[in-house]
Structures are given as structure tokens and as C-alpha cells.
Amino acid sequence: MCGIVAASAGRDVVDILMSGLHSLEYRGYDSAGIVVVADGVLRTVKAEGKLERLRQKLEEVSLDGTFGLGHTRWATHGVPSERNAHPMVDSRQRVALIHNGIIENFLDIKRRLLDEGWSFTSDTDTEVIANLISSFLDDESADLVAAVRRAVSELEGMYAIAVVSTVGPEEEIVVSRHGPPLVIGLGEGEQFLASDPTALLAHTKRVVFLDDGEVARIRAGSVELWNAAGESIERQAEILDWDPVQAEKGGYRHFMLKEIHEQPQAVQDTFAGRVDFEERRVGFDSMRLADEVVERLERIQILACGTSWHAGLVGKFVLEELTGIPVEVDYGSEYRYRDPIVGPETLALGISQSGETADTVSAIRAARDEGAPVVSICNVLGSQITRLSDGVIYTHAGPEIGVASTKAFTTQLVAIYLLALWLRQQSGRPVERGLLDQLAHLPAAVDQAVRSEERCESLAREYFRAENFLYLGRGLNYPIALEGALKLKEISYIHAEGYPAGEMKHGPIALIDPDLPVVAVATGERVYDKVVSNMQEVKARDGVVIALTDRDPEDLEGVADEVLSVPRVSELLQPIVNVVPLQLLAYFIGVRRGCDVDQPRNLAKSVTVE
């Protein structure tokens, strides 16, 4: 939800800013822009649309400077246009600012600034912050840190901002956040800033994450931090364990396809080192839940959004079965506005790839405020939800760049399984050998599922013209049906619904006709026969069935028009295998329809606004 980069390097930073924006473009691609300060003047270049447009513009101008800012926008206030692109410059041309978030009281501040003689050229809330900061800078003692601190104390809403000015005595970038993420990359005599560590990997792995309310001043040779109370603070740098190569396409046509292929390894990396197969024990480095907290748990509330919420739905089955603790699954965006019943006996389990999704973060905060212990499953070291957690299970998926979540989902499911085993073990119940052995077979099974690529491509060829799809599943496969449908709609713009197969007869069966492909997920034992009956109901109404199954395709003759085969693993792990061909099917349909599968329209990877 908007990407922010900045650099103060003592050398030309335009290429640094552009390569940072390239890494962050998945966060928004409505417009992009950069600013550098050269000879005491703010020089901005902006373009509507994707970063490529900005790149083309930069070829026509000569721009260089040793410190500056870059921004890629996901529009909130004001249409996508060059006029509304960041950086925003104040009306006295002395402050340039980039912003991620939403300022709720911007109209009040704008009215006041208009009365004071400030003018505005955009429809954004961001321009208000630029003018506000400038209004607190006086030309004689131009303390940018003080001006920023004063300005943010007036802001209501969410923001991550970075500011440069022409007024100060030295090259400096002042940054602050409340809500959306900011991470500072520490180099040798050069410092960087980004919304997400992936944009820093090319320069450094030493990073400092900013907490809410903090302000930092970044200069080529130093980084200073202040807490929300204005006290100077020190923070130990963290070392990123991501490889810069992981953040490149590595020969694949799209990040999404690469990330689908990375799943066997990512799944393995997520349980590696956490399971002692000999001793039948599970453990995590960053789990700080005391035994007495675990003992008093009466239920678990899972809080998540989007694909991570689907992981939570699978998690409900897995956790209830392995721990006997009742589990509720909530959307982050619903939870905090409905007075949830939560307290120290409830484990709040946050699931988020980015760790920065505003709705999930707010829900976790709400649960925590009521005394709930918090565990998070997250892919990004040091991100917000990890900082609110008593225990973190990192998914070792590596950077996920494609906007459509793939490897984050499958590794979240592995992490949930590990958490369930751990809770079972901590409550004194045995972790049977079979539960662990199945895990050991999982990477090979996921690899086999990835090999369904050709079959998925040929199915895509057959069905990519459909305007609607229905996905059906029961039990553990119901969330997989939801996830299959979500993947298809977000990257191919085909209307797709996921439904519990047994519910079809209560309404959606009216939709069935020969133009509506129905993808039915039919694996395992428990409800297999029931799903086959539901497929029969579709066939009886001239519907088209694409069955995803772990059975012999011949078993489904006459019931399914197409069969997508997956290997069988234990029932609780089967969703991890089943989702892979659905990701591939969505991918190939999206590509056939000419869609931008890595950066689908209207979406952003990290949704840091509510």
C-alpha cells in the first residue's frame, strides 16, 4: 500500500531510489516519483502509472543528487494521476515528502493552512503534511526533526513519512511512522530507508525497524532515533537472513510462477530445525509463551485477512483436532469493531505474510489490550505483528513479491501444523510418530503437485474464456476452495466463488450451466463420498466438473469432465498439496487472458490502511 524508499549516500542516489522502487512496486503502481535535493533545490520527477513510465521520463531529464526520496503509489485520496503522485512539495518549495497511509483529519488541517495562505495543487492528504511541516520550519533555525515531530502530533490516522528539505544545514532525511512500516538499512557511510526490507537487500542486510511514534534522522554517516516521547534512543540492528537473489525472478516469466515453484523448499525450510523426528519434539526459537499461559488456554482466536484468513480456516480444523482447544477465525477488519470476548485465557493467533496488514495489526492490538497472549505466524522479520507477539513462528518462505500469495500460504499451513503439535506437546499429550513422519514426506508431495503444471496449463487453455467459476470443497478443503477462487479472481479478473460443497444445493446450484466450470476438491476419506455426490448434482444439471483428487481418475469417470491429480498425504496436511494446482490453474488462466499476474489491477501486496 504505497512503497517508500529513501537514501542518503554521499553519491548519486537516483539509481538506488529506482531499484528500491522496482522492489517495492508490488505495493502500489498507480503512479511513481522521486525527489533529490541538488544545489539547495528540490527536483522532482513523477509519472502516472507503473514505474516504467517514470523510468522513461528520467531518461529525458538529467537528475542527480546525493540524497532523496522515492515513492510508488496505491491511490487512496485522489485519482491516480501525476498531479496526485508523490513526492509532494509544499507551496513554498522547501519540503518534499512521501507518505504511506491515510490522514483522517486532513481536511481540518487543510482548511486551517488555506486560511494561513498555503496553497494546494493535489487532492491528496499527503500534500497537507508537506505544507504543515513547512509551516513549522522557520528559515533561521530550520530544525526538520522538530518540525516533523510537531506536525505528526497533529495527525490523526496512519502514516509512514519521509521528508527532505532545502532549509536545513545538512543533508538529512527525517522519517516517522504510526502504523505503516518503515525499516532503515545501515550501510558504510550510506544509509537507506524502505517500507519493506526487500528493497534494502541490494545494499545491506543490517536493518533497524522503526516502532510506532518514533522519529529518525538519516544522514549518510549516521542514523539517530527518538521515541514517541522525544527521547533519544539506541536500537540494536537486526540482520536479515534473506538472500538478494530470492528477490529476483531467476529466469521465470513471473514472480508468481517462481514462488509456486519455490514451495517444496519453502515448506521444508519452515519445519526444518523445529522438529526433532527422533525425540518427537517440536520447538521454536522465538516462542516465549510460559507453560502456565498455555495451561490456562481455553480457546484460540485466529486473526487474519485474505489468503492468511484462509490459512486460519484450515488452522481451525488442524488446531482443534490436534489440541482439542476450540478455535474461532475472524477477519481482522471485523474483529476489532465487534467487542470480541477475549482475555488471558484466549490465545490470539495472528497470521500475516507481511506482518503489516493494518486490519490484522489492529485486531491483534485489540486482543492484546484485553490481556490475550499473542502468537503470530509471519514471513517478515521484525514486522509489526511480530513486535506485538509473545511468540513468533516465522514462515521461512523468503520474500514473496507476487501480489497473489502462494508460498506464504503453504508455509503458513506448515507453521499452523507445527504450532498445533507444540501446543499438544506442551499440554502433555503425545506427538505420535505418524504426525511427524507425514511432515517429512510433505516437500516431495508438494513437488509432485507443482509438476501438475502442464496439466494446469492445458486446462487453462480449455477454460480461460469462462466468465464465472465455482469452487467447491468440504471440511479442510472448503478453505482451499475459497483460496482457489480468490487466486483466480485476483489475477484473472474472472468472477469466482468458493463454496462449501454441501451448501451448493441451498442456493448456488441455480447458477449451474454448461458455461460455469465447477472446480471440486475431492480428496481424503472423511467427506470424499459427499463431495462426489455434490459433483453428481452438478453433472445432473449439465454442469462442467473439474475434479481435483487424490484417487484414481477412473473412479471419477462420468462424474468429472476433467481430473487434476494430486498425491495423497495425511488428511491434515492435504490442503498444502491441494492448493498448488489451483494456484497454477489461476496463474495460467491469468496469463492466457493477458493479465498482469504479478501486479493485478487495484491491488497491493501489503494493505497498510484500514
Ligand code: M6R
Ligand atoms: O500480509 P498479509 O498476509 O497480512 O496479507 C493479507 C492479505 O492482504 C493477502 O493475503 C491478500 O489477500 C493476497 N493478495 C492474496 O493473494
